[in-house]
Amino acid sequence: MGDSFFNCCYVPPHPPGEEELHRSRRTEIMASTSTSISSDKRFLIFFDFDETIVDETSDDIVVQAAPGQNLPGWLKDTYQPGRYNEYMQRVLAYLAEQGVTESEIRSIMEKLPATPGMLALFQFLRNRPPQDFEVVLVSDANTFFIESWLRRNGARQLFHRIFTNPATFNKDGRLVMRPFHSHDCPRCPDNMCKQVVVRDYVARRTQERGRPYQRVFYVGDGANDFCPALALGPRDVAFPRRDFPMHRLITETHEAMPGEFKAVTVPWASGEDVVQRLRKLVAE
Template identity: 40%
Template sequence: MKTLVVLDFDYTIVDDNSDTWVIRCLPDQSLPDSLTNSCQKGQWNAYMGRVMTYIGDQAISPASVRSVMETIPFTDGMTELLMFISEHKSTIDCIVISDANTIFIDWILQAAGVHVAIDQVFTNPARFDERGYMEVQHHHLHDCTRCPVNLCKRKVLEVYLSEQAERGIEYRQMFYVGDGGNDLCPTFCLRRSDVVMPRKGFTLEKLLVKLEDDDVMSLKAKVVTWSRGSEILHELKASVGV
């Protein structure tokens, strides 16, 4: 019986949005208004595909993109949290579920030396084509009306837990740590023994408060807010008895 830590990436592990941070690789660090205004609700992934095509059109090399992405700041205390997890892999599993992309997340975790803490990353597949342009694809297809068309985090988590159970791995407690609106859906599959940890002042916390007020859908998990990684680490240490 292990403990599972589920982490969002943008504004959770890192203290910014990796998809907007990449714009810093452009000479004037900005996008044309026509491109910025093309983003539609629930279609962020498709928008990022257009952004990366524009960056490729400006002859920005993959190496230049990577050097910029590796400068994104980590949220205060998050590196220490990931180091603790990496030192306790016999009792703690850790996965990332994010609407970013495989390349950005891999680069950033590798540069910080904390990739060993993460067992699996579930995000949008990305690759560089023969021109050096980065292409971003949908993570999966789903029928959830609450989530972006390319990713339902609840479906990802449910499939992961089912596959782990088939391997004989059960979790006595899960911690779900996030900040955004797309982090609400997976909280509904958490149990009473689990903990959902919304970042203080961000969208997920506000949605959970509204959920409590409306009492439309029942949330079983305990809610603990956080501002720094040290607060998550405190809860995790108490859970595993360290």
């Protein structure tokens, strides 16, 4: 992991009394998502979810549960840039008011198509020796959407940790989503900066293991995947989905500020592209 990253992603200290709250919140979620992890893993690989693992955006697809598979204009008009999480909370509340049930939402999530070659990539990771890969998911979706899809596709056990917005159904049958954390990165939405998640996780696991990983990989597609990729070092690999925002931002950075983006960049159109590069790297 490199030490250089844009000022846009600088996260200053929280006001007095708040730092422990934010730290404990992240630690609580980290501790609750999986059992203990072996310390002998050689590589750490992060995945995004929407348009990386699945070929759609889960927040958009859940609208299929609405009457007429569309949201009313007044609800769409409440969206504000940088506050998508709050907007989705209103969408989920509206769906509950329309009588949309937990099973209906789960069914929609389970039917999301995987991106081309992604299931083959998962199979590659499963087939590797147990000391090879520690697999982590970092997403601005939510626990219910992600868990529904992973369990349906037999992929839940592949992931050692999942970092996303907590979401549970309340007694009224409404899916209530809470923000993952707060931060001060102006590039990212208010509820999650993936670079903060990645840096916190790598620092903690390195301390627990007593040594760094041989390499860190990040597989993503969106603009909010560019931010964590900035934290990767020169031995690490960023896998941006070809011609998606993450890929374009990396390309623009290479052109505007050569050397600022440290990681090796391997664009992918299929999970098979990622498999090919990983197969070479693990053999080194």
